[in-house]
Amino acid sequence: MFMIPFKGLKEGIHSFKYQIDNTFFEVYKNEEIVDVAIAVTLNFNKKSTLLELHFDVEGTVEVACDLTTELFRHPIKTDMNIVVKFGEAFNDENEDVLVIPYEAHEIDVKQFIYEAIALAIPVKKIHPGVTDGTLQSGILDKLKELQPKENLNNDLDPRWDKLKELLTDKNR
Numbered sequence: 001m002f003m004i005p006f007k008g009l010k011e012g013i014h015s016f017k018y019q020i021d022n023t024f025f026e027v028y029k030n031e032e033i034v035d036v037a038i039a040v041t042l043n044f045n046k047k048s049t050l051l052e053l054h055f056d057v058e059g060t061v062e063v064a065c066d067l068t069t070e071l072f073r074h075p076i077k078t079d080m081n082i083v084v085k086f087g088e089a090f091n092d093e094n095e096d097v098l099v100i101p102y103e104a105h106e107i108d109v110k111q112f113i114y115e116a117i118a119l120a121i122p123v124k125k126i127h128p129g130v131t132d133g134t135l136q137s138g139i140l141d142k143l144k145e146l147q148p149k150e151n152l153n154n155d156l157d158p159r160w161d162k163l164k165e166l167l168t169d170k171n172r
Contacts, residue, residue: 002110009046016042020059020113028114033121034071035062040113051084053109057116065127072127078120082112 004016020038038059045052057080060073084098084107091099100107 002113003106003108004044005106006044006046006051007105009044011046011048014044014046016044016109018042018113020117024110024114030118032063033061034064035073036060036117038076038117040116042109049086051107053082053084053112055080055082055109055112055116057113057120061117061121063121063125065130066125067130068127070127070129072129074121074125076117076120078116080112080116 002018018040020040021036025033025036036059038057038061041056043054043056045054058077060075062071062073064071081096082098083096084100086102086104087099089099089101
């Protein structure tokens with residue numbers, strides 16, 4: 001399904017569509033992604049000396065909020081471009097250019113799709129209800145309770161005064 005046999009394709013743009021769900025991620029054992037509903041469109045441009053792959057990725061992934069651990073659907077919308085060149089040996093050191101052997105006749109795009117989705121998920125995942133104040137959660141209540149209180153009297157701890165004296169004595 002993710003193997004594209006390009007030897008039999010005519011030069012020009014070919015379009016491939018993929019529906020990505022949970023079974024796709026079972027191979028990668030990515031535990032931060034709970035549920036997936038993503039559509040991927042691959043525009044595969046075959047040229048005489050190289051291949052150009054353009055991935056459009058759109059959908060949602062269900063992830064846990066980093067603050068509350070509540071699950072929420074995070075929208076994903078991204079794209080990615082890969083150029084595939086032919087060479088003596090396989091080389092994927094450059095993130096935008098892949099070199100495959102001259103004798104290759106097909107390419108597996110599964111890893112590219114995984115990377116596009118995984119990189120589109122933010123490092124810090126915050127439930128939208130946290131930012132707009134609509135999420136009701138026991139964890140949020142506890143975080144508010146443990147939040148440092150502002151000193152309303154502007155009274156400083158007298159121990160700081162003694163430390164400040166040490167600084168002023170040193171400057172004399």
